[in-house]
Amino acid sequence: MNQVLACIDGSPQAAAVCDCAAWASLKLDAPLTLLHVLDHQQYPAAGNLSGIIGLGSREYLLEELAALDAKRSKLALEEGRMMLDAAKQRVLNAGVLQPEARQRHGDLVESLHELERDTRLLVIGKQGEDSGSDRQLIGSQLESVIRTLHRPILVTLANFSVPTSVMLAFDGSDTSRKGVEMIASSPLFQGIPIHLVMISEDTGDSRALLESARDALTAAGFEVRIAIRAGEVEPMLHAYQAEHGIGLLVMGAYGHSRIRQFLVGSTTSRMIRTTTTPLLLLR
Structure with a gap:
């Protein structure tokens, strides 16, 4: 239970999450892990189409749809890797040594629960990339994360400044x-x-x-x-x-x-x- 774990996505809070997590990692002298989770509901893994053999023209259509889903998922994974690369460079510039970048395909809450044992502090944005412009809205998964994890959770906004009090x-x-x-x-x-x-x-x-x-x-x-x-x-x-x-x-x-x-x-x-x-x- 020693790492600072930071949730990275495409939201406006992502840069602040990096800055906040870097500050916490340096203050705690703890390793920093940057995590990007590709939502399995939005980007499902390619399915097995063996059960549709014999359905005639529908077989071709379903195979095409599956191919499109696979392509979308591949592009989303690549976008996530680019986010992680940018986040890693940002925390390196802040002075963090050897940050780790991890990408997972699945459910955010389940992923965080699986990593909980090794987590000392979770840093997460108040809103995710799918949140609207209302600044008082809470990200759709934040409350689930708070209910599930038994670790301190540091919630950031769109900007982070090192606290002086x-x-x-x-x-x-x-x-x-x-x-x-x-x-x-x-x-x-x-x-x-x-x-x-x-x-x-x-x-x-x-x-x-x-x-x-x-x-x-x-x-x-x-x-x-x-x-x-x-x-x-x-x-x-x-x-x-x-x-x-x-x-x-x-x-x-x-x-x-x-x-x-x-x-x-x-x-x-x-x-x-x-x-x-x-x-x-x-x-």
Whole structure:
């Protein structure tokens, strides 16, 4: 479990995925793998036509259609290789040594699940190449990826800048406490000021939880700032982020819903849709 895995496609986010993954790979001192998956539904592998022998003129037609599908698939594979070559050159220029490029034919979620054991961090764009122009839309497969993988997932937008500050949305849950532990131990965040923000009433219990998290990060050598804000989670987090120029938001992928195994937490979905900076989701 040591590689940074970056999903490469033809979307506007592809360059930012490369830049973000290169930054993470260098900070973590972890190998970088660039992955392109050719969707088997859009480009199916050539089928076996032996079952149509004897169907007369239909046999020729089906063989022609199969040949066209095979040609489309071959061209798509070549396009994917070109994307990977360009992505590899981009991360090499960023200073990554010996990045690996991999291409697979199949389902993205299944491919990522198969590679999960060796993945330390997944970097993926908010939208895929088939997404529309609405910037608040989430890529069709992103929620499935978040539900399936049990690794940190760094979601990027169309542009990436190295963050100079990080905000952890802290709610006292097991996930957010693990987030504190991860930040404290991960080279990814070394040298970056941390903002711990809780959206809650400012009670003695909530402040005690927040101060305990602050102390853990301070002991690990971080510069830490804490804040408690009352109100709706999504707008208050975004308001704080804008107010302080936060470059990276870290939060748990799920809330406390009993149906969280089926749906990405509603707050998480809204944050992904409306975020203007990279978003690191913890499982």
